[in-house]
Amino acid sequence: MGIAVVGSLGLDTIQTPKGRVEEVLGGSAAYFALAARHFAPVHLVAVVGSDFPAEARAALTLPDLDLSGLEIAPGRTFRWEGVYSEDMNTRRTVRTELNVFEHFRPELPAAVRQLRDVFLANIDPVLQRDVLAQFTSPRLVLADTMNYWIANKRDELLETLKRVRILLINEEEARELTGESLTHKAARAILALGPETVVVKMGEHGAFLQSRGEYFACPAFPLETVVDPTGAGDTFAGGFMGALTRMGRLTEANLRRAVVYGCVLASYAVEEFSVGALLRVERGEVLRRAEAITAMTRVSLDNTARVLR
Amino acid sequence: MGIAVVGSLGLDTIQTPKGRVEEVLGGSAAYFALAARHFAPVHLVAVVGSDFPAEARAALTLPDLDLSGLEIAPGRTFRWEGVYSEDMNTRRTVRTELNVFEHFRPELPAAVRQLRDVFLANIDPVLQRDVLAQFTSPRLVLADTMNYWIANKRDELLETLKRVRILLINEEEARELTGESLTHKAARAILALGPETVVVKMGEHGAFLQSRGEYFACPAFPLETVVDPTGAGDTFAGGFMGALTRMGRLTEANLRRAVVYGCVLASYAVEEFSVGALLRVERGEVLRRAEAITAMTRVSLDNTARVLR
Numbered sequence: 001m002g003i004a005v006v007g008s009l010g011l012d013t014i015q016t017p018k019g020r021v022e023e024v025l026g027g028s029a030a031y032f033a034l035a036a037r038h039f040a041p042v043h044l045v046a047v048v049g050s051d052f053p054a055e056a057r058a059a060l061t062l063p064d065l066d067l068s069g070l071e072i073a074p075g076r077t078f079r080w081e082g083v084y085s086e087d088m089n090t091r092r093t094v095r096t097e098l099n100v101f102e103h104f105r106p107e108l109p110a111a112v113r114q115l116r117d118v119f120l121a122n123i124d125p126v127l128q129r130d131v132l133a134q135f136t137s138p139r140l141v142l143a144d145t146m147n148y149w150i151a152n153k154r155d156e157l158l159e160t161l162k163r164v165r166i167l168l169i170n171e172e173e174a175r176e177l178t179g180e181s182l183t184h185k186a187a188r189a190i191l192a193l194g195p196e197t198v199v200v201k202m203g204e205h206g207a208f209l210q211s212r213g214e215y216f217a218c219p220a221f222p223l224e225t226v227v228d229p230t231g232a233g234d235t236f237a238g239g240f241m242g243a244l245t246r247m248g249r250l251t252e253a254n255l256r257r258a259v260v261y262g263c264v265l266a267s268y269a270v271e272e273f274s275v276g277a278l279l280r281v282e283r284g285e286v287l288r289r290a291e292a293i294t295a296m297t298r299v300s301l302d303n304t305a306r307v308l309r
Numbered sequence: 310m311g312i313a314v315v316g317s318l319g320l321d322t323i324q325t326p327k328g329r330v331e332e333v334l335g336g337s338a339a340y341f342a343l344a345a346r347h348f349a350p351v352h353l354v355a356v357v358g359s360d361f362p363a364e365a366r367a368a369l370t371l372p373d374l375d376l377s378g379l380e381i382a383p384g385r386t387f388r389w390e391g392v393y394s395e396d397m398n399t400r401r402t403v404r405t406e407l408n409v410f411e412h413f414r415p416e417l418p419a420a421v422r423q424l425r426d427v428f429l430a431n432i433d434p435v436l437q438r439d440v441l442a443q444f445t446s447p448r449l450v451l452a453d454t455m456n457y458w459i460a461n462k463r464d465e466l467l468e469t470l471k472r473v474r475i476l477l478i479n480e481e482e483a484r485e486l487t488g489e490s491l492t493h494k495a496a497r498a499i500l501a502l503g504p505e506t507v508v509v510k511m512g513e514h515g516a517f518l519q520s521r522g523e524y525f526a527c528p529a530f531p532l533e534t535v536v537d538p539t540g541a542g543d544t545f546a547g548g549f550m551g552a553l554t555r556m557g558r559l560t561e562a563n564l565r566r567a568v569v570y571g572c573v574l575a576s577y578a579v580e581e582f583s584v585g586a587l588l589r590v591e592r593g594e595v596l597r598r599a600e601a602i603t604a605m606t607r608v609s610l611d612n613t614a615r616v617l618r
Contacts, residue, residue, distance in 0.1 A: 038617055064618065087490045181396045183513060184531040204492060205514040206526070215605045217515070217528035222493040246616045256608040261616070283617045290610055296524045297606035299565040301599055307555045307570070308347055308592045309373065 007121025010078035031231035035238025239265030316430025319387035337430035340540035344547025548574030
């Protein structure tokens with residue numbers, strides 16, 4: 001049992017109303033892996049440059065995290081710089097340096113090819129497909145994407161979606177991809193493109209799962225402080241997929257539970273800059289937040305039929 | 310048992326991406342009353358001009374709706390005209406004619422003064438207080454407000470809030486009122502201003518209740534079509550308060566149930582222009598949607614502790 005994740009590793013420079021950090025460990029694969037490994041072993045497929053700091057590598061050196069698919073290429077590591085708005089609902093990219101990530105064409109190690117569960121993080125849909133083709137018999141294929149690919153590589157993305165079992169996407173992207181302005185209709189329209197399940201990430205509003213005609217809405221954990229939203233989506237993906245892989249069967253009940261764990265892990269990601277909180281979080285804490293989230297929606301309509309006249 | 314509602318009745322001209330209507334029955338009191346009367350008798354306190362159309366009055370002439378507090382003043386009825394954006398998340402007011410509503414200073418009929426449950430719709434907070442003072446022994450006082458009063462009559466609004474048991478407010482207004490950017494923290498800050506419970510209306514994302522340290526998040530009913538969001542908040546208020554009044558005790562369980570009924574009634578309001586859907590909706594339909602909403606959040610974490618490594 002294990003999950004392969006293919007995505008970016010990088011050094012982020014981030015400014016939010018709560019502060020600023022420079023060249024901290026980031027990237028979709030980092031957030032995903034550090035969330036998912038609380039549930040199942042994770043195999044990282046990514047590339048960094050020869051300048052990748054020893055501390056960043058040390059943070060990823062964990063018993064449940066296989067780095068045999070981590071390539072170290074000559075050159076500089078991927079870098080991203082962003083500034084968040086006052087309410088943190090929007091962000092502006094100041095700088096993107098692809099560096100070694102520009103020519104990332106991973107050749108998977110033999111052990112990774114055998115894995116059945118694959119997360120294709122937000123990378124070029126052509127690359128997502130090339131990587132997926134290297135797996136011998138993938139079972140659970142999740143993918144993420146973003147507005148850039150929807151706008152600029154739409155046909156390639158649609159081709160990739162045919163091979164994806166579960167798509168993770170945010171609200172705006174779901175609307176952009178489908179042209180539907182109601183979130184749940186956008187989700188349903190995505191089911192016609194290939195995925196059998198869609199999870200729409202809604203930030204402070206939690207997440208929404210659509211699967212086989214069933215809806216599941218899950219609120220976010222109510223945090224005292226949000227420091228940095230970077231990586232929340234990838235961390236959600238890690239908690240969600242980690243829980244699913246660990247539970248095994250893709251039943252509606254398990255999908256719902258997995259959404260709760262996705263929301264819980266995402267709540268840790270945004271409480272601090274970079275991945276520190278994901279490294280420290282403990283089992284008991286995760287279970288407590290998961291229970292708190294489910295308590296937030298508990299309601300019984302028993303015996304209320306007579307409430308109507 | 311009955312609910313007094315004090316608010317506006319008017320004629321709305323509305324344009325949304327789904328069409329345009331002119332001078333249709335609207336106003337906070339209309340939407341509220343037509344939702345709440347599915348649960349409990351409603352006593353309307355409002356003013357219209359001598360030009361108020363016979364069909365509009367006929368729509369309000371219902372067994373459960375007491376119009377003894379409806380004043381007919383010489384002059385023209387309140388009118389509002391608005392245009393919604395393509396995604397219907399924002400609207401622009403084209404025209405507001407207060408007309409007879411400008412000098413609305415209701416003197417409540419004796420029978421209305423005895424009522425224990427009062428909804429103060431979105432009107433001047435000074436007027437909300439003046440009206441409330443006319444009730445002999447109000448028990449359940451709900452109020453709505455809007456950004457205009459928050460920005461321009463803040464002190465008066467704060468004075469009114471001290472006398473309000475439950476405040477209904479939307480996300481942006483909650484942030485504006487408290488300066489907190491996280492919705493649940495804004496809700497909690499409002500509890501320090503007087504109300505013992507706050508319901509934050511979140512449109513397509515449903516509603517969020519904060520009460521005595523407990524959170525309850527309720528998704529919106531997933532509609533096939535949204536035709537006109539006008540009145541959704543007042544209709545939510547009607548379903549919420551109607552159900553609460555009918556159930557009687559203000560327990561956490563009842564508050565949660567009431568939020569579900571608020572979301573259900575609001576779903577009918579936005580499916581059509583004006584109040585037609587609220588007039589036609591039947592008991593069985595309401596119960597079906599209420600069950601559908603609760604099914605959308607049902608999740609069990611039983612035996613998932615071992616999901617974490």
